[in-house]
Amino acid sequence: MTTTETPRIVPPVSANPELQALATQFLALEARLLDEGREEEWYGLLDDELLYTVPIRQAAEPRSQEIDRNAFRVRDTKAHVRTRLDRLNTDHAYSEIPPSRTLRIVGSVEVEEIDRPDVIKVSSALLVYRQRGIDPHFDLIPCRRYDQLRLTPSGPRLLSREIVLTETALATPNLGVFL
Amino acid sequence: MTAISPETADAAAILDRVEASLKNDLVPVEIFNDEAVFRAEIEQIFTKCWVFVAHESEIPKPGDFVQRRIGLDPVIVTRDGKGGINVLSNYCRHRGTQVCQTDAGNSRFFKCPYHGWTYSNNGDLVGTPHMHDAYGERLDPKAWGLIRAPRVATRQGFVFASLDPDGPSLDEYLGGAGWMLDLIVGLAPGGMRVAGPPERYRLRADWKTAAENFAGDGYHVDTLHWSVEEVAVAQGMQATCEIARIYEFENGHAFAGHAWTKAIHPGYVLWGYAPEITQHFDLSGLDEAQLHVVNHEPPSVGTIFPNLSFIRLNTPSVPGGPMSVITSFRQWQPIGPGEIELWNWQFVWDFMSEDEARDSYVNGQFTFGSAGIFEQDDTVAWEGAPRAARSPWMRKAGMEFHLQQGNNSQVDQSHDPSWTGPGRKRNTGYGEHAQLHFYRHWLNVMRGNTGAGTEGAESA
Numbered sequence: 279m280t281t282t283e284t285p286r287i288v289p290p291v292s293a294n295p296e297l298q299a300l301a302t303q304f305l306a307l308e309a310r311l312l313d314e315g316r317e318e319e320w321y322g323l324l325d326d327e328l329l330y331t332v333p334i335r336q337a338a339e340p341r342s343q344e345i346d347r348n349a350f351r352v353r354d355t356k357a358h359v360r361t362r363l364d365r366l367n368t369d370h371a372y373s374e375i376p377p378s379r380t381l382r383i384v385g386s387v388e389v390e391e392i393d394r395p396d397v398i399k400v401s402s403a404l405l406v407y408r409q410r411g412i413d414p415h416f417d418l419i420p421c422r423r424y425d426q427l428r429l430t431p432s433g434p435r436l437l438s439r440e441i442v443l444t445e446t447a448l449a450t451p452n453l454g455v456f457l
Numbered sequence: 458m459t460a461i462s463p464e465t466a467d468a469a470a471i472l473d474r475v476e477a478s479l480k481n482d483l484v485p486v487e488i489f490n491d492e493a494v495f496r497a498e499i500e501q502i503f504t505k506c507w508v509f510v511a512h513e514s515e516i517p518k519p520g521d522f523v524q525r526r527i528g529l530d531p532v533i534v535t536r537d538g539k540g541g542i543n544v545l546s547n548y549c550r551h552r553g554t555q556v557c558q559t560d561a562g563n564s565r566f567f568k569c570p571y572h573g574w575t576y577s578n579n580g581d582l583v584g585t586p587h588m589h590d591a592y593g594e595r596l597d598p599k600a601w602g603l604i605r606a607p608r609v610a611t612r613q614g615f616v617f618a619s620l621d622p623d624g625p626s627l628d629e630y631l632g633g634a635g636w637m638l639d640l641i642v643g644l645a646p647g648g649m650r651v652a653g654p655p656e657r658y659r660l661r662a663d664w665k666t667a668a669e670n671f672a673g674d675g676y677h678v679d680t681l682h683w684s685v686e687e688v689a690v691a692q693g694m695q696a697t698c699e700i701a702r703i704y705e706f707e708n709g710h711a712f713a714g715h716a717w718t719k720a721i722h723p724g725y726v727l728w729g730y731a732p733e734i735t736q737h738f739d740l741s742g743l744d745e746a747q748l749h750v751v752n753h754e755p756p757s758v759g760t761i762f763p764n765l766s767f768i769r770l771n772t773p774s775v776p777g778g779p780m781s782v783i784t785s786f787r788q789w790q791p792i793g794p795g796e797i798e799l800w801n802w803q804f805v806w807d808f809m810s811e812d813e814a815r816d817s818y819v820n821g822q823f824t825f826g827s828a829g830i831f832e833q834d835d836t837v838a839w840e841g842a843p844r845a846a847r848s849p850w851m852r853k854a855g856m857e858f859h860l861q862q863g864n865n866s867q868v869d870q871s872h873d874p875s876w877t878g879p880g881r882k883r884n885t886g887y888g889e890h891a892q893l894h895f896y897r898h899w900l901n902v903m904r905g906n907t908g909a910g911t912e913g914a915e916s917a
Binding site: 332334336337338339343346348349350351352353354357358360361362364365368370371372373374410411446447448449450451452453454 | 524558559560561562652653654656657658659660661662681683684685687688690774775776778798818819822823826827828829830832833834836837838840
């Protein structure tokens, strides 16, 4: 799914309201675990084949050229995420000491079934409020996420996530928090 | 010498204090967040020095353009129909509206949205709506074209512009930094290209803090970045200064290299690039000193004055993962006093396969990028100086930053007498000499001395 796809006139209604509820609850759980500093539990929700990307966005015309999917701020596999978490756990990852206080607002959740029975597509809007350390100010990180969730007997797992930032230049000094 | 502008006059008292402080290897805090200093930097530095604007690989085809900045000014860097590179101010000559509202694209024309004045991608004014009724005759396309950077020149595909019609040529200005740039990116036919467009992130940091760090601050590595060693992505950080080599060149440029063949093993030449990469290298164009540098003491970081920096390191992104030598160039774009946008480009060799290029790109971003496991921590550490600089208490107390590291150290920091390359070389990273070199040149340029021959005055 991309931001440039021709929008449907009729909003898609998930054939299965249970899937909609499942996806919405999954995104809410993820957001809460990260807000509460429970990254290891969040890590347990990641599929082994995870691909987590933040492509680079530039002001461009036509708008379809704004996102360069061959250009990355981040292109993480699960092993990269593991390394990030290990680093955060060293107590020397200064950008996140103390950890940013965050609030993730997730909304506009849309679910789409695809031809793989065990995978669904989920798109959502995310606004992260972030206050770092003793900063007198806060940062906002707005983005849209295009996810694929794998449905497993233990519950949904995040298989892929593409994060399309609303901004071309980040107003926050680093992406030391997960989106 | 250049006429002193009002902004510089406001900053003059501060510059006097900088001069007095620098004699004692100190730097007064107020230069990191001060409206008068900032305005003077834009006037004296960014409108006079050669400033990087783009790499040629970003605008390979006719009509390609990118929007960039020289100091505070938006400029359009274009490849015109004849293959020429133009650096054009993004202000319509009629009422100043920005004629280009995008960061990149391909276009033969830039049409002002306000009244429709239209410019060719070489800057010429080629259209004015209702020409006969409005103007009676065609306006002169050159006289009323977009105002051009007076001088544009390239080195190894790096496009620089100077807003000063006079002064040293780019090659003269770069001096030893150009010699270093040649050995960094010119090792293979076709050289290097950008892996993608720049990623941009805003820091409440001063551009000088970033520039001095990349000039050769090895001292912060095993503290600020220690977490990267702890997770086994980096190794041996505690030797960063010990095995460092500092290269100082005229006009404020400085690089720091590392003696890898000595520290790791004698075969660890050429930054540790894998044979699949080095088989493409052709070192025949290098002089003897350059050959020594690339093989034994290659540059890891560097700053080309004022605000273009570089980093190259051999790194995995995950412990035990595949290594790749990453190369990032970054520009510290001044936004306002104590505020920058960090623009980060990963570079890859032009000969690289898609997979090789992507691996290097991803490793580069994972280490030095907005989510980079090294860079994240820099972005936070650098935010302190502008806060201290804005503090009435710190100003009243006369706070100065300590750059006296070398004064009582027993480590030999003298210039290497056997050095045959340009500039000077020291065989240690201790002493903060690269940073002092940067600030001494900064003072000179702020005072209006932009010509060559300042090296003596900037010697420690």
